[in-house]
Amino acid sequence: xxxxxxxxxxxxxxxxxxxxxxxxxxxxxxxxxxxxxxxxxxxxxxxxxxxxxxxxxxxxxxxxxxxxxxxxxxxxxxxxxxxxxxxxxxxxxxxxxxxxxxxxxxxxxxxxxxxxxxxxxxxxxxxxxxxxxxxxxxxxxxxxxxxxxxxxxxxxxxxxxxxxxxxxxxxxxxxxxxxxxxxxxxxxxxxxxxxxxxxxxxxxxxxxxxxxxxxxxxxxxxxxxxxxxxxxxxxxxxxxxxxxxxxxxxxxxxxxxxxxxxxxxxxxxxxxxxxxxxxxxxxxxxxxxxxxxxxxxxxxxxxxxxxxxxxxxxxxxxxxxxxxxxxxxxxxxxxxxxxxxxxxxxxxxxxxxxxxxxxx
Amino acid sequence: xxxxxxxxxxxxxxxxxxxxxxxxxxxxxxxxxxxxxxxxxxxxxxxxxxxxxxxxxxxxxxxxxxxxxxxxxxxxxxxxxxxxxxxxxxxxxxxxxxxxxxxxxxxxxxxxxxxxxxxxxxxxxxxxxxxxxxxxxxxxxxxxxxxxxxxxxxxxxxxxxxxxxxxxxxxxxxxxxxxxxxxxxxxxxxxxxxxxxxxxxxxxxxxxxxxxxxxxxxxxxxxxxxxxxxxxxxxxxxxxxxxxxxxxxxxxxxxxxxxxxxxxxxxxxxxxxxxxxxxxxxxxxxxxxxxxxxxxxxxxxxxxxxxxxxxxxxxxxxxxxxxxxxxxxxxxxxxxxxxxxxxxxxxxxxxxxxxxxxxxxxxxxxxxxxxxxxxxxxxxxxxxxxxxxxxxxxxxxxxxxxxxxxxxxxxxxxxxxxxxxxxxxxxxxxxxxxxxxxxxxxxxxxxxxxxxxxxxxxxxxxxxxxxxxxxxxxxxxxxxxxxxxxxxxxxxxxxxxxxxxxxxxxxxxxxxxxxxxxxxxxxxxxxxxxxxxxxxxxxxxxxxxxxxxxxxxxx
Numbered sequence: 001x002x003x004x005x006x007x008x009x010x011x012x013x014x015x016x017x018x019x020x021x022x023x024x025x026x027x028x029x030x031x032x033x034x035x036x037x038x039x040x041x042x043x044x045x046x047x048x049x050x051x052x053x054x055x056x057x058x059x060x061x062x063x064x065x066x067x068x069x070x071x072x073x074x075x076x077x078x079x080x081x082x083x084x085x086x087x088x089x090x091x092x093x094x095x096x097x098x099x100x101x102x103x104x105x106x107x108x109x110x111x112x113x114x115x116x117x118x119x120x121x122x123x124x125x126x127x128x129x130x131x132x133x134x135x136x137x138x139x140x141x142x143x144x145x146x147x148x149x150x151x152x153x154x155x156x157x158x159x160x161x162x163x164x165x166x167x168x169x170x171x172x173x174x175x176x177x178x179x180x181x182x183x184x185x186x187x188x189x190x191x192x193x194x195x196x197x198x199x200x201x202x203x204x205x206x207x208x209x210x211x212x213x214x215x216x217x218x219x220x221x222x223x224x225x226x227x228x229x230x231x232x233x234x235x236x237x238x239x240x241x242x243x244x245x246x247x248x249x250x251x252x253x254x255x256x257x258x259x260x261x262x263x264x265x266x267x268x269x270x271x272x273x274x275x276x277x278x279x280x281x282x283x284x285x286x287x288x289x290x291x292x293x294x295x296x297x298x299x300x301x302x303x304x305x306x307x308x309x310x311x312x313x314x315x316x317x318x319x320x321x322x323x324x325x326x327x328x329x330x331x332x333x334x335x336x337x338x339x340x341x342x343x344x345x346x347x348x349x350x351x352x353x354x355x356x357x358x359x360x
Numbered sequence: 361x362x363x364x365x366x367x368x369x370x371x372x373x374x375x376x377x378x379x380x381x382x383x384x385x386x387x388x389x390x391x392x393x394x395x396x397x398x399x400x401x402x403x404x405x406x407x408x409x410x411x412x413x414x415x416x417x418x419x420x421x422x423x424x425x426x427x428x429x430x431x432x433x434x435x436x437x438x439x440x441x442x443x444x445x446x447x448x449x450x451x452x453x454x455x456x457x458x459x460x461x462x463x464x465x466x467x468x469x470x471x472x473x474x475x476x477x478x479x480x481x482x483x484x485x486x487x488x489x490x491x492x493x494x495x496x497x498x499x500x501x502x503x504x505x506x507x508x509x510x511x512x513x514x515x516x517x518x519x520x521x522x523x524x525x526x527x528x529x530x531x532x533x534x535x536x537x538x539x540x541x542x543x544x545x546x547x548x549x550x551x552x553x554x555x556x557x558x559x560x561x562x563x564x565x566x567x568x569x570x571x572x573x574x575x576x577x578x579x580x581x582x583x584x585x586x587x588x589x590x591x592x593x594x595x596x597x598x599x600x601x602x603x604x605x606x607x608x609x610x611x612x613x614x615x616x617x618x619x620x621x622x623x624x625x626x627x628x629x630x631x632x633x634x635x636x637x638x639x640x641x642x643x644x645x646x647x648x649x650x651x652x653x654x655x656x657x658x659x660x661x662x663x664x665x666x667x668x669x670x671x672x673x674x675x676x677x678x679x680x681x682x683x684x685x686x687x688x689x690x691x692x693x694x695x696x697x698x699x700x701x702x703x704x705x706x707x708x709x710x711x712x713x714x715x716x717x718x719x720x721x722x723x724x725x726x727x728x729x730x731x732x733x734x735x736x737x738x739x740x741x742x743x744x745x746x747x748x749x750x751x752x753x754x755x756x757x758x759x760x761x762x763x764x765x766x767x768x769x770x771x772x773x774x775x776x777x778x779x780x781x782x783x784x785x786x787x788x789x790x791x792x793x794x795x796x797x798x799x800x801x802x803x804x805x806x807x808x809x810x811x812x813x814x815x816x817x818x819x820x821x822x823x824x825x826x827x828x829x830x831x832x833x834x835x836x837x838x839x840x841x842x843x844x845x846x847x848x849x850x851x852x853x854x855x856x857x858x859x860x861x862x863x864x865x866x867x868x869x870x871x872x873x874x875x876x877x878x879x880x881x882x883x884x885x886x887x888x889x890x891x892x893x894x895x896x897x898x899x900x901x902x903x904x905x906x907x908x909x910x911x912x913x914x915x
Binding site for chain 1: 451452453454455456457458459462463482484485486488490491517518551552553554654666759815855856865867
């Protein structure tokens with residue numbers, strides 16, 4: 001066991017996962033309270049390394065699927081995880097040994113901890129993205145050829161659906177339709193896999209990384225933004241204020257853009273962020289400063305807390321930063337699934353450090 | 361309701377109670393500032409007596425009273441005078457993963473709660489029933505909590521989409537408990553179940569506090585044989601009728617700073633500038649946008665509890681006219697202790713023996729007050745203290761600016777003599793007449809508002825129809841609260857699309873404001889003339905850097 005996830009580490013995880021959410025992944029506040037209550041009622045959850053699990057142990061990736069605004073009102077009962085585990089064991093005829101966050105970015109990072117506390121299982125120090133992405137197939141398990149099926153989805157009432165789909169895209173379509181019927185949000189276990197496979201098909205140590213980001217922010221004695229830049233090896237795109245926010249819905253996703261007007265050292269600059277739930281591309285005068293699959297996060301200029309795309313507003317003082325994604329997303333297959341062209345942009349992916357090098 | 365003639369504005373702060381009388385032409389014809397008393401009634405009575413005795417005032421011409429107070433905030437912070445509330449959440453089997461009042465400071469939860477329950481019920485985002493309302497469970501719960509219940513707070517999942525389960529549950533409460541105060545979340549907060557539930561529970565706890573303030577005002581007025589229409593100021597700087605305030609006292613939290621920003625706007629004729637309000641103990645820096653205080657964009661904490669109120673976006677620093685200057689072992693110590701309302705007895709210039717920032721301002725020639733002679737002995741530390749205060753103030757102002765261009769600063773509040781004439785980043789410091797009672801003026805000139813925040817489904821009629829419906833509803837709320845229909849306009853409009861739903865849905869927040877009959881209309885929304893319709897979204901509103909010492913937003 002690496003550590004027990006006590007309330008302090010959960011708070012740090014919540015802040016860190018917001019930074020890794022790259023503007024998306026949903027509000028981490030309700031999910032933090034859920035994890036804190038489950039920990040208070042059932043005891044802290046052990047965080048384990050995949051190497052600690054037997055090769056054939058089944059790992060259950062957990063996801064809240066649906067509209068993040070719905071979760072602000074109607075959040076989980078808490079027993080969904082137990083039900084998902086029971087039925088996943090039934091359809092796979094294997095025992096679940098540990099839970100895993102499908103994505104470390106945003107609220108989904110804490111969901112498996114709430115469930116694991118109640119079930120009495122550990123959570124693995126890994127996730128399926130290393131950040132947040134909008135679509136179900138945009139996970140490292142998919143890149144590794146592990147199918148999303150059989151997947152199980154449930155709601156707070158006890159309704160349960162088992163999905164066996166022919167592709168990740170079909171999983172996306174069917175899971176979304178079911179989530180809407182459940183009331184806009186549902187709980188799911190998908191891409192279940194053995195510990196042996198998970199060692200090569202996930203982003204390792206990402207829970208520890210998110211916790212240490214949160215701890216860095218809390219411990220910063222000077223500027224938290226500077227502390228974060230140093231810790232992440234991140235590049236500051238611009239510091240200034242939000243000049244314009246434009247959002248609209250296209251086929252279920254919030255798309256739009258944010259314009260940041262530089263202040264201080266960045267006076268005179270205008271940075272435009274394009275977003276689809278997450279921040280996808282940062283542009284300046286038509287030049288790309290950073291793009292998916294690298295992470296672009298907008299921080300509160302003062303506290304360095306990540307600001308999700310939904311709460312960006314005119315006049316906020318912010319610092320936009322960018323940093324490298326997990327190397328798996330920079331492979332040919334990774335870029336095909338989550339690079340600029342996968343989101344409809346007509347340019348090739350260039351790593352953020354090369355773009356930053358060209359600037360300075 | 362009588363046509364407005366004289367209006368009596370009252371602000372009950374932490375140090376002083378201020379009162380002003382304004383005539384129909386919006387001129388201040390009388391003002392008073394008196395120290396608060398422990399029971400608040402004394403201060404309110406003294407302030408009202410003082411303005412009614414002023415030479416140019418004919419008390420019988422007073423038609424309206426507008427009241428702003430930080431009393432509700434202080435009651436929560438001090439856990440005093442709070443009623444005990446039974447909390448009922450309608451949302452099972454969802455939402456059990458975070459129970460009501462989870463995460464509250466233990467002493468506050470104990471002071472407020474007689475018990476809490478989550479029963480089956482609630483609404484889905486699209487208006488469907490989440491589960492049938494379990495009225496039997498509500499009745500059993502009320503039987504269990506029993507006699508100690510002084511109020512009931514009811515919060516349904518997605519009450520902003522449909523209030524029907526909350527109304528049905530309220531009927532059950534009336535049947536079981538008879539006459540008991542009931543707080544319904546759909547009338548109090550917006551989207552965000554836990555924050556709205558917190559605010560609804562706090563509301564039930566504050567009912568007695570609001571009644572005490574209202575009774576104090578009524579008593580003082582009755583002594584003078586007056587019975588004017590009475591309004592409470594709320595956290596956005598607009599007014600609500602007394603009966604509404606008594607049902608929803610939590611909405612008055614934050615009215616103090618909102619009033620001083622609005623008052624500063626009115627006294628200077630500026631609708632967009634920085635405002636600094638220096639009191640006896642603390643200083644607020646706020647921003648005036650379009651005649652209203654800029655609001656913070658995230659929920660705020662009150663006494664350690666997260667709520668989703670839109671509060672004025674402020675930076676508050678512990679710096680005021682009564683701030684004590686001492687020479688400690690580690691050099692100069694500036695506050696946070698303040699002599700507060702004892703300033704006129706304890707400060708050097710008033711014959712006392714405690715050096716304060718007021719003494720420093722007098723010694724530096726920024727104000728002529730009392731006798732400057734005794735400050736001579738402390739000149740060195742007073743000079744150093746004032747320099748440090750200037751730096752703190754300049755930093756606070758800089759944090760609230762959203763552009764590097766110099767902006768005008770309006771200085772109000774009794775302690776604003778501390779504010780220097782030259783501040784980095786400030787083009788000019790404007791010191792209006794009646795600066796010392798700007799918050800009471802802000803209450804007296806406030807408009808009446810109504811707002812909505814809920815999810816709309818864009819059917820065949822599309823986005824514009826949803827926006828129109830939202831604006832109409834907000835306007836109806838404003839009229840219901842006492843606004844003159846002819847003057848009601850939309851002052852704030854924001855839309856946020858919902859992700860991951862196949863039916864296009866959008867969360868729309870709209871606020872309408874209008875004046876009491878016969879007064880000037882409030883300014884209309886800014887930015888409607890600009891090109892892209894989406895510019896309206898997010899155009900009006902706050903930024904994230906502001907915070908208030910006691911009213912903190914979530915971590």
